[in-house]
Amino acid sequence: MARPVTLYTLQWGDLPLETVCQKAKEFGYDGVELGLPNHVDVRQTDPAYYQGILDLLAKYDLKLYAISTHLIGQAVCDKIDSRHQAILPDYIWGDGDPEGIHQRAAEELIRTAQAAKMLGVNTVVGFTGSPIWAYLYSFPPVTEQMIEDGYQEFARRFLPILDEYQKLGIRYALEVHPTEIAFDTISAQRALEALGNHPAFGFNYDPSHLGYQGVDYVDFIYHFSDRIFHVHMKDVYWSDTPKQVGVFGGHVTFxxxxxxxxxxxxxxxxxxxxxxxxxxNAIGYQGPLSVEWEDSAMNREHGARESCEFVKQIDFQPSAHAFDACFEKK
Structure with missing residues (x-):
């Protein structure tokens, strides 16, 4: 049986959840990955609220495999500035004091695990932020101690969250991505080590963010074969000829x-x-293939529909036996 193809709803956060469900079903998706805070309010504690979400999905014959908290997760470890106010709910931003924001975001991530439990899913996808992303380019010279201190701060802030996830049987899947504590294979390995290989911590695999950096995005799957908790299907184009704006983006918009x-x-x-x-297939991943659709030059409904069709066409299950087994004499 082919893996389920789901639609990540964050790019549709301007629409009510029922409208998104209607569209996802029309486009051919098997389910959704619900994006916070637009489509799930994890401050809710009444089981009836979460049952209402499940009933809505069932109305459109859609399954739920994961919920995602990218925007809130970003605030747990980031160096907070005015940019964050635009992506955070007012109740997380509060008075704008950075340490208060860190603490409220961490509490929200724990509530997200509790919400995942209520919704019957075991995976939360998200970001972590990074206290050392500003040190990406080592000038003025960045010392190894500065980088190590950043990973230790990440561990200090995230280990209590992950302990609560483990108690609830929920996994946190970091989307390896620029601006996060893990943005390529080496930094992902270092993040795992900083956490003592905590069993509740793994990765949301998104090849697009690795590809344009020049990272071997297929090798990443093999390298972290037991830590691929969720998969985003997202494409990216990069030029094979010189351009005016390089890999860092040149302060121009997507x-x-x-x-x-x-x-x-x-x-x-x-x-x-x-x-x-x-x-x-080689690592035995049987979870959803979640379309995180992003293309600034294309109508999103056209793109979401064709992306669903593309994933269903490209996906296949591994063989149950070697292709040449039929050659053998009985």
Whole structure:
């Protein structure tokens, strides 16, 4: 049986959840990945609230496999500034005091695990933020101690969250991504080590963020075969000729044609999804393939529909036996 194909709802956060469900069903999706805070309010404690969400999904014959808290998770470890006010709910931002924001975001992540339990899913996808992302380019020179201190701060803030996740039987899947504590294979390994390989911590695999950096995004699957908790299907294009704007983005907006790279609808970029499916088969991943649709130059409904079709066409299950087994004499 093919893996379920789901639609991540954060890019549709301007619409009511029922409208998103109607569209997801029409586009051909098997389920959704609900994006917080727009489509789930984890401050709710009444089981009836969560049953109402499940009933709504059932109305459109959609399944739920994960919920995601990228925006809130970003505030747990980031160096907070005015940018965060635009992405955080007022009750997390509060008076804007950074330490208060860190604490409220951490509490919200724990409530998110409790909400996941109520919704019957065992995976929360999200970000962590990073206290050391500003040190990406080592000038003025960045010392190893500065980087180590950043990973220790990450561990200090996230280990109590992960302990609560483990108690609830919920996993936290960090989307490896620039601006996070883990943004490539080496930094992902270091994040795991900083946490003592905590069993509740793993990764949401998204090849797009690795591809444009020049990271081997297929090898990442094999390297973390037991830590791939969830998969985002997202494509990206990068140029094979010099551009005016390089890999760091040149302070121009997504979609600007002068950029070296831009996200694109699935199948229209440079990611080799054939090799990704084969690698996921090799490690035994049977979870959802969740479409996180982003393409600044395309109508999102057109893109979401064609991306669903693309994933269902490219996905396949591994063989149950060697292809040449039929050659053998009985």
């Amino acid at each position: 979609g600007d044609p002068r950029r070296y790279w831009n996200f694109r609808s699935l199948g229209r970029g440079c990611i080799n999804f054939e090799e990704i499916i084969r690698a996921l």
